[in-house]
Amino acid sequence: MTKKLVFITIHGMGVIEREYYKNLQQSLLKQLGEKIWSQVHFEPIYYQAAFQRYQYSVWEKMRQSTTLAWQDLRKFMLFGFSDVSTLEHRATSDGSVYKKIEKLIIYYLKLARKELLSNDIPIVIVAHSLGCQVISNYLWDAQKDKGIWQLGNLDYPEFPPEQEDFIKLKSLKYLFTTGCNIPLFVAGFADIKAIPKPNPDFKWLNYYDKDDVLGWPLKPLSPSYDLVVEQDIEINSGNIWQSWNPQTHDGYWTDEEFIKPLSQVVH
Known part of the structure; x- marks a missing residue:
């Protein structure tokens, strides 16, 4: 069946499974039904591979060297905040993690393009946590010919010119x-x-929960953010155990306050 829309997901920081998107995918299928969902090309981007092998190595060294309390919390802090600190370290250097992630995004976009009939099909992206910074960097670089898109750098991507x-x-x-x-x-x-x-039709909708210490509104950041971000939308994210504390950070993609408006856009 001809695809009418491309739906892309980008995960956040921490220990991330490759099928991180399953709950969101199933929720959208339930909301939309098979007929409509079959017209959507779904492409989940997984960039954690650029970090995770090294993080597990450090984690195992630490865990085996001594008895550590609060291991789950420590693991979250180690994996999550090393993601943040590593992401933009020496970003302009050839072979940097920053450029590896941009190359991974291009890899998944090329996979998606193989399933489509044209280059101008509408795209919807859902990004979470660190993934928001990742996709913001990618969009900035793609528009400004920076990062991986800078001519002459060793990481410049290869693709058919008509797919640019x-x-x-x-x-x-x-x-x-x-x-x-x-x-x-x-x-x-x-x-x-x-x-x-x-493009002129682009809309940026930012969802946050006041109890999520890692999630923020964006419009107050600067005049340009106020102009580009359509809305900052406050919701009470997560289940009964998450919604009143910082664990709400992991609850957005299963919350009806988010799923319903998202499914209306896909529809």
């Missing part, structure tokens, strides 16, 4: 961000700039 608009996400219609921690990356800058809109 798709791979640069020029037909991105909606960006949904949940538990977004972009403010953690830009708070130290005097001049905070958001990505330019990739």
Whole structure:
């Protein structure tokens, strides 16, 4: 069946399973039904492979060297915050983690493009936590010819020239961000700039929970964020055990306050 929409997910930080997207995918299928969902090409991006092998090595060394209390919390802190610190370390260097992640995004976009009839099919992206910064970086670099897109660098991507608009996400219609921690990356800058809109129809909807210490509103960051972000939408994310504490950070993608408006866009 001809696909009418591309739906892309990008995970957050920490220990991430390859099938991190399953609950979201099943929730959308339930909301939309097989007929509508079959017209959507679903492409989950998994970039954690760029970090995880090294993180597990450090974790095992630490765990085996001594008895550590609060192991689950320690593991979350180690994996999550090393993701953050590693992401943009020496970003412009050839072969950096930053560029490896951008190459992974391109890899998944090329997979998606094989299933489509044209380059201008609408795209919806749902990004969580650190994934919001990851996709923001990618969009910025694609529009400004920075990062992996800088001519002459060893990591410049290979793709058929006619696919460039798709791979640069020029037909991105909606960006949904949940538990977004972009403010953690830009708070130290005097001049905070958001990505330019990739096209006039682009809408950025940012979901946050007041109890989520890793999730923030974005419009107050700067005039450019206020202009580009359509809405900051506060919800009470997660189940009864999550919604009143910082664990709410992991509850967005199963919460009806998020799933229902997302499914309306896909519809």
